Structure formats: structure tokens, C-alpha cells
Amino acid sequence: MESFYIASTSLTKISILLFYRRLADGTISRTFRFAVLTSIAFVAAYMVIFIVTPLVGCRPINAFWDSVTIAWLETHVDGVDWVCFNEGANDLAASVVSMIQDFLACGMPLALFWKLQMPRRQKIVLTAIFGVGFL
Numbered sequence: 179m180e181s182f183y184i185a186s187t188s189l190t191k192i193s194i195l196l197f198y199r200r201l202a203d204g205t206i207s208r209t210f211r212f213a214v215l216t217s218i219a220f221v222a223a224y225m226v227i228f229i230v231t232p233l234v235g236c237r238p239i240n241a242f243w244d245s246v247t248i249a250w251l252e253t254h255v256d257g258v259d260w261v262c263f264n265e266g267a268n269d270l271a272a273s274v275v276s277m278i279q280d281f282l283a284c285g286m287p288l289a290l291f292w293k294l295q296m297p298r299r300q301k302i303v304l305t306a307i308f309g310v311g312f313l
Contacts, residue, residue, distance in 0.1 A: 180269070181229045187276065188225035191283055192218055198286055210289055217282055224279065228272045235263035284308070 199214045236242040241260035244250040254260055291304055 180232065184225055184228050184272065184276075188221050191221045191279055194283055195221065195286075198290070201290060210286075214286065217279070217286070221279055224272075224275055228268070228275075231263070231268055232265070235265075235268070237261050 195214055195218045199211060199218075202210050202214065232242060233239070236245070238260060241254075241262055244254075245256075245260065245262060287308060288305060291301055291308075294301065
């Protein structure tokens, strides 16, 4: 379930970032487009790393699934017959990285809004609307 969650949230972020890229084509600086593409690569790398880590984080690999079986635990000694990564630390790291990506994805449209030719008051209201969506 953890892998499905990471995949679904990452693909959603990539979809939003691709929308930003489409909005910015020909209107915003090359720096913004580069930032969007870099963010897409960052999200894709995050997705691959945090999906693969649990699958290969135990030696032997089947210990990840078998360690929840009481019969298997009775015949195998932790640290001798099998060793697994710290799943709690992995989940915490994934959460922190995901929050950073959320802040980046929510902050990027601000660069688009300030370049729009509209009254300052409308820009502030539009920023407030996105701020509510961010919360």
C-alpha cells in the first residue's frame, strides 16, 4: 500500500508540474521551464527510490514479507538470519521529501501569476485563493 501511495501522489505531482510546463510555454522565462523540468525529475527520482527501497531493503529479500509471520520468526533470528532497514526512518524521510515537493509545486504558480498583466489587487486575490488550496 505504501508503494501505491507514493506512486499515486508522485504521478499526481508530475501531472500538475506538466500542466505548469504547458502554461509556461512561450510566456515565462527559460529559468521557470528549467525549474519545472527539474522538479519533475526530482519527483520521478523520489518515486523510484521510495518504491524500490522497501523491496530490496531486507536481506534476504523475502524477509520483508516473512518477518510478519509468527511461524517464520520462530525459526529465524533477527540480525543473524535476516536484517531489514529501518522502515520508520524510511517513512519519515519519504514524508519530509514529499512535503518539500508539495511546497515547491504550490509555490511555482506564484511566478506565473506575478508575470500576468492584471491589476495588483487581482493578483493578491488569486494568490490568496491558491493559498487556501495549499492549506
